[in-house]
Amino acid sequence: MKFKVLLFLMTIIFLSGCSITIGDPPKSKKENKSSETNQNKNKKTASAPKIDILSQDFSTHYMNENHVRGYKGLMKAMDKEKVESKFGSADEIRNFLGREGHVYGNLLVMYYLSDERPIQQYGIVPNKKETYREFVDVHGEPDRDLRTGYGRSFVVYNKTPNNGYQIVVYTNGSKDDDEITYLMQYPDNFEFTQSSDEHNTVITNDNVYNVVESFEGIDKVDKSFMKWKPLKKNGNVFSLTYTDNKGKLLGSYKVSEDGYVESFDGNGNKIRASYIHLNE
Numbered sequence: 407m408k409f410k411v412l413l414f415l416m417t418i419i420f421l422s423g424c425s426i427t428i429g430d431p432p433k434s435k436k437e438n439k440s441s442e443t444n445q446n447k448n449k450k451t452a453s454a455p456k457i458d459i460l461s462q463d464f465s466t467h468y469m470n471e472n473h474v475r476g477y478k479g480l481m482k483a484m485d486k487e488k489v490e491s492k493f494g495s496a497d498e499i500r501n502f503l504g505r506e507g508h509v510y511g512n513l514l515v516m517y518y519l520s521d522e523r524p525i526q527q528y529g530i531v532p533n534k535k536e537t538y539r540e541f542v543d544v545h546g547e548p549d550r551d552l553r554t555g556y557g558r559s560f561v562v563y564n565k566t567p568n569n570g571y572q573i574v575v576y577t578n579g580s581k582d583d584d585e586i587t588y589l590m591q592y593p594d595n596f597e598f599t600q601s602s603d604e605h606n607t608v609i610t611n612d613n614v615y616n617v618v619e620s621f622e623g624i625d626k627v628d629k630s631f632m633k634w635k636p637l638k639k640n641g642n643v644f645s646l647t648y649t650d651n652k653g654k655l656l657g658s659y660k661v662s663e664d665g666y667v668e669s670f671d672g673n674g675n676k677i678r679a680s681y682i683h684l685n686e
Contacts, residue, residue: 452479454493454511459532459589460544468530469545469563472571474591478513482525486517489525502529502588514588523631529576529588539582541575553580570594609663611637614644618659620682621667632656 455478458464468477475482479492489510490496496508496515507514507529514529538561542548548561559580564572572594576587597620609617614637631651638645647658657677660668668679 452492454497455479455513456533457512457530459512459530459586460536460540465545468591469573472569472591474571474593476528477530480510480513480515480525480528482528485524489515500531502527507588527590529590531588532586535585537583537585538575538577541586542582548575553577553584559584564594567594572596609644609661609665611639611644614646614661617661617665617667617682618646621659621669621680 457468457478480489484492486508489508493510493513496510498509500507500509500514502514502516507516509515509531512531512533514531515525516527517523517525538553545563549564550562553559553561559578560574560576562572562574570593571591574590574592576589577584578587632648633651633653635647635649642663644661644663645658646661647655649655655672657672658670658674660670665682666679667682669677671677
């Protein structure tokens, strides 16, 4: 009997030194780290930038600096996941050169054809309703005024040629009290005009894609993300249709021999139209 009591006491002592867990086993450090990573994946690391286009800071650090590749933490090498991990989800979606523009603070970003593709274009949108005249009063008169009323309306600032950039300010009309819609920087060797009286370019099979690129302001002939269907021509109008790499119709263009370009979405709805002069 004494032996049984002694054995019982020894068993209690032994068990008191052990850790007994009821339920799921504890997660490993690796599992905890993975869980934290997933939870933090969509958390932004910085606030979306607030930009006052009428400020001295903007004059100094945008109007007089090269930001073709990026601005305020946004870089063209980023894709949507990287942008939104930095700034959070877009505040809104609005028209940007005829396509979806994702707004983060005062930055406007276009993910061309695919969210996974690096940014092709970005711009800046005003804090509030700010007019062309208010902008000119702060930053001076532009070098070129292309507010013609045909297609997009814009002016160009390029006071120092060959410095790598020029600034385009888009407005919603051709009057001084019309509002500014957005601003962009282009490389200073980018050529474009916006006037119906300058459409003396003759479009051929050889330069029709150049016209589309000029119309959009970006290089569209990127076969790693899109496919062009065979070029067609009916009378003096070229038809260009493009799909993604899986064959989904993304959009099309009609380009007349005189340089008049029309763009359409994947459902055939007209987006916009404009004359393009290639300056060849």
